[in-house]
Amino acid sequence: MENIITIFKKELKSYFDSAMAYIIIVVFVGLLGWFFTSSLFLVNLATLRSFFETAPFLLLFFGPAITMRLISEEKKSGTIELLATKPIQDYEIIIGKFLSAWILFVIALLPTLIYYFTITILGDIELGPVIGGYLGLILVGGVFIAIGIFGSTLTENQVVAFIISFLFVFILFILDKILIFAPGFLASILEFISIDYHFSNIARGVIDTRDLIYYISAIVLMLYLSTIVISKRRWA
Amino acid sequence: MSIIVENLSKHYGNLRAVDNISFEIHHGEIVGFLGPNGAGKTTTMRILTSYLAPTSGDVIIEGKNIKDNSLQTRRLIGYLPESNPLYSDMNVLDYLEFVAKLQGVEKTKISKRVREMIGVCGINEVKHMDIGQLSKGYRQRVGLAQAMIHDPKILIMDEPTSGLDPNQIVEIRNLIRQLGREKTVILSTHILPEVQATCNRVLIINKGKIVADGTPSELQSGFHGYERIFVEIEKPDGYDFEMLQVKFNTLPSIKQITLLYEKDGILRIKFESEKGADIRKQIYQICRDNNFNLIELHREQTSLEDVFHQLTLEAA
Numbered sequence: 244m245e246n247i248i249t250i251f252k253k254e255l256k257s258y259f260d261s262a263m264a265y266i267i268i269v270v271f272v273g274l275l276g277w278f279f280t281s282s283l284f285l286v287n288l289a290t291l292r293s294f295f296e297t298a299p300f301l302l303l304f305f306g307p308a309i310t311m312r313l314i315s316e317e318k319k320s321g322t323i324e325l326l327a328t329k330p331i332q333d334y335e336i337i338i339g340k341f342l343s344a345w346i347l348f349v350i351a352l353l354p355t356l357i358y359y360f361t362i363t364i365l366g367d368i369e370l371g372p373v374i375g376g377y378l379g380l381i382l383v384g385g386v387f388i389a390i391g392i393f394g395s396t397l398t399e400n401q402v403v404a405f406i407i408s409f410l411f412v413f414i415l416f417i418l419d420k421i422l423i424f425a426p427g428f429l430a431s432i433l434e435f436i437s438i439d440y441h442f443s444n445i446a447r448g449v450i451d452t453r454d455l456i457y458y459i460s461a462i463v464l465m466l467y468l469s470t471i472v473i474s475k476r477r478w479a
Numbered sequence: 480m481s482i483i484v485e486n487l488s489k490h491y492g493n494l495r496a497v498d499n500i501s502f503e504i505h506h507g508e509i510v511g512f513l514g515p516n517g518a519g520k521t522t523t524m525r526i527l528t529s530y531l532a533p534t535s536g537d538v539i540i541e542g543k544n545i546k547d548n549s550l551q552t553r554r555l556i557g558y559l560p561e562s563n564p565l566y567s568d569m570n571v572l573d574y575l576e577f578v579a580k581l582q583g584v585e586k587t588k589i590s591k592r593v594r595e596m597i598g599v600c601g602i603n604e605v606k607h608m609d610i611g612q613l614s615k616g617y618r619q620r621v622g623l624a625q626a627m628i629h630d631p632k633i634l635i636m637d638e639p640t641s642g643l644d645p646n647q648i649v650e651i652r653n654l655i656r657q658l659g660r661e662k663t664v665i666l667s668t669h670i671l672p673e674v675q676a677t678c679n680r681v682l683i684i685n686k687g688k689i690v691a692d693g694t695p696s697e698l699q700s701g702f703h704g705y706e707r708i709f710v711e712i713e714k715p716d717g718y719d720f721e722m723l724q725v726k727f728n729t730l731p732s733i734k735q736i737t738l739l740y741e742k743d744g745i746l747r748i749k750f751e752s753e754k755g756a757d758i759r760k761q762i763y764q765i766c767r768d769n770n771f772n773l774i775e776l777h778r779e780q781t782s783l784e785d786v787f788h789q790l791t792l793e794a795a
Contacts, residue, residue, distance in 0.1 A: 249580040257568055321564030325625075328528040328560070329581040330553040477532045 246331040250339025251346075254313065258347050267309055268351045274301055279358055290368065294358055295376040295446045299383055299439060303416060306387025307394060307408035309347055313340045314395040314473065315404045323473070333477075334470045341392050341466055348384040352377065371448035379445035382458035383438060387412045389465035396472040412438075480539075481506045481633060481663040482527070487536035488687075489522050496522040498687035499536070504680075506632075509659035511678035512667035515791055519687040520667040521561050524637050527665070528558045541632065554583060557631035561638055563622040567611030571602060571621055574610060575628060582629035596624040599654070616647040623654070634658060636666040640673060652677045671784050685791045698786050707779040708750040708759060709739075713772035720746060726765055732756035745774060 258264040278297040317323040326336055362368050387408075394408030395401075419437035422430050434440050438461075441454040482504040489497040497519045504510055512520040525531040527538055529549040538545045540552040566574060575593045584592055597603050600620040605613055610621060619639070626634060639655065640648045655677050658664060668674060674681050675695045683691040683698075691698055712723070720738045723746070727736055732753040739747040752758045759776055766773040 246581060249577065253569075253573075253577050256573075257566075261568060320567070321560065321562060322566055324525075324530055324560045325558075325564055325578075326581075328530050328553060328556070328558045329578070330550045330583060331581055332550075477529070 246335040247339040247342070250331075250336055251342045254340050254343035255346060258309075258343065263309070264347055264350075267305065267347070268354070271301060271305055271351045272354045275355055276358065291359060291362065291373055291376060292446075294355070295372075295380065298380050299416065299442060302380070302384055302387050303409065303412050305348070305351075306384060306412055307391045307405045309344050310340075310388050310391025310395055311401045311405040311408065312395065313344065313392055314469070315399050315401050319399040327473075327477075333474045334466070337392060337396075337466050337469045337473065341389060341462075344388045344391070345381075345385055348388060349381060352380065352384075369448070372446060375448040375450055376446045378450065379442045382445070382455070383442050386415075386438060386458055386461045386465070389462045389469075390415075393465045393469045393472070396469045480504070481508070481541060482665075483537075483539040484523075484527075485537045485539075487523070487526065487538065488534045489519075489526060489531065490534045495687045497526070497533070500684075500687070500689050501536075502682060502689060502692065504663060504665065506663055507659065507661070508680050509655065509664040509666070509678045510680045510682060511674040512665065512682055512684055513669065513671070513674050513787060514667075514684035515669060518684045518791075520684055521637055522687075523684070524558075524561075524635050524665070524667060528556055528635060529553050530560075554629070555632050557626035557629065557634045559622045559626045559634075559636040559639055562641075563619055565610045565618060565621060565625075568609060570609050571597075571606045571613075574621065575624055578625040579628045584629050592628055592630070596628055599627070600624040601650075615642045616644065619643055619647070619651065623651070627658070631662070633663045634665070636664070638668055639666055640668070640670070648673075671787060683787060683790055690790045691786065706752045706754065706756060706758075708752065708762065709775070709777055709779065710748045710750060710762060710773070711775035712746050712748065712766065713774060714741065714744045714746050715769070715771055720748075723748070723771075726769060727762065730758055730761050730765075732758060 275294060275298060279291075279294040282293045314323070317326065327333070359368070359373055390411050391404075391408040394411060395404040397407060398404050415436065415438045418433050419440045422433055422437075425433055435457070441457050444451055444454050480503055484503070485501050486499050487497055487501070488495065488499050500519075500523070512523065514520050522531065526533050527540070527545075529545055529552065541555055543552050545552045569577070572593065575596060576589060579589045579592055597606055600623050602617060602620050602624060605617050610618065613621065619642070623636075623639065626636065636655075640651050643651060652673065655664060655666065659677075659679075666673075666677070679694060681691070681693060681695055681698055682689050715723075720741075724736050727733065727750070730752075733750060734753060735749075735751045737749045737751075739749055741747075750758065750762065757778070759778060762776060763773060765771075
């Protein structure tokens with residue numbers, strides 16, 4: 244546990260020491276704000292729905308972007324050898340790095356609370372869907388970040404890592420949009436795998452354990468696979 | 480016994496990077512892995528540090544097999560990997576603290592250990608700089624500092640002096656010799672004088688196999704199996720080589736006396752004696768007693784280079 248915190252702190256600090264964290268936060272908050280406000284007055288409703296609908300789109304880029312270098316850079320510079328020969332478990336490396344990216348994402352979400360407070364001034368807003376929406380975003384972000392970490396373990400090249408992760412999250416994301424083309428028995432499976440399906444449940448303010456289990460098991464699975472990839476060289 | 484390696488092999492497909500090697504290293508030894516590039520030095524070190532798993536064989540470090548106790552054995556080892564990878568975006572202090580934490584140094588002792596290492600490695604003036612800005616010499620010292628931060632019993636260093644200038648090399652070698660008094664040190668190099676300067680034992684590795692094992696002087700003198708001494712004497716009046724031969728043949732450890740050439744009244748003679756016997760003094764005494772004019776007397780030093788070339792090229 245202590246090792247996870249050590250790695251987590253180091254990675255989070257390195258996000259904020261480089262311009263990375265600030266650029267990401269500004270771009271994320273700025274783009275979301277633009278999408279959000281451009282439709283707010285057309286709809287003329289006190290709701291954050293359009294915000295929660297567009298945020299996952301941005302996460303498609305955001306998740307892979309903040310994670311692409313986390314492992315690939317260690318492999319490229321050889322520092323993975325330093326980490327792996329310290330008395331720590333491989334999964335501690337993965338979890339520490341995952342948490343740092345996840346917390347960075349939560350930090351980037353914080354300024355968007357302004358949108359919520361702005362709307363409370365303009366009209367009455369239902370709190371349930373807002374809490375659900377944020378919870379859902381944090382979970383979707385977690386899955387995308389876990390996938391990003393996995394992509395980053397596969398290559399030494401950040402750009403390749405980004406592309407692999409992006410394709411992966413993109414497929415997960417569009418699955419429920421192509422459901423109409425799928426045969427019946429597949430449709431329900433695809434729907435369950437699709438990340439957006441679970442998100443729309445939560446964003447309505449309905450927090451169902453099935454959705455939570457989906458997100459958490461997706462995160463755990465991806466982190467587990469990442470650990471396997473970086474431990475592979477230790478196998479005889 | 481500090482480290483025991485038994486029948487260790489590592490294969491990459493058909494390539495046998497490490498081919499069934501066994502050796503033991505005692506506490507306090509400074510052992511040099513010597514070999515051409517690609518001989519298997521780095522692979523062996525990576526197995527010792529649990530970065531790679533061996534294809535077969537065992538490594539026992541301080542009585543613990545690395546297969547089942549990897550976390551414990553990793554705690555005992557300080558490791559400086561080949562080409563000294565470092566986080567270039569971290570500053571020196573943060574980095575050493577980070578490593579100290581991962582190595583499990585007690586919280587209350589971390590800042591003390593970091594300060595000590597900064598002193599020992601001479602990096603005080605750069606401690607607030609980002610590692611990426613440091614010169615190669617300073618980077619190497621930061622690499623050493625991180626390897627020693629938890630005061631490990633065993634130090635493993637893959638080419639610790641590569642890329643340093645001659646002054647820095649001397650400094651690092653002195654540091655290694657100092658450390659070797661209380662720690663077991665393994666270092667790898669393909670620079671021969673380095674081994675002579677720092678190590679008290681040499682393992683010459685070639686094509687994944689150990690081809691020689693001994694102290695640098697053992698390897699040098701013992702390589703031919705006999706000592707060679709070259710002598711030049713002014714040809715005494717009334718003597719020929721056979722008569723000289725008789726005089727010198729009385730020496731107990733002598734094996735062979737050969738006349739190399741005679742030129743301008745000077746005889747150049749090669750003496751070969753048993754391994755370990757130094758007969759220079761006796762040769763001088765015989766010359767003095769017989770009033771021979773001795774012009775030159777020297778013992779051939781087989782350089783480690785010769786040993787190395789012969790051992791690693793023979794196999795090729």
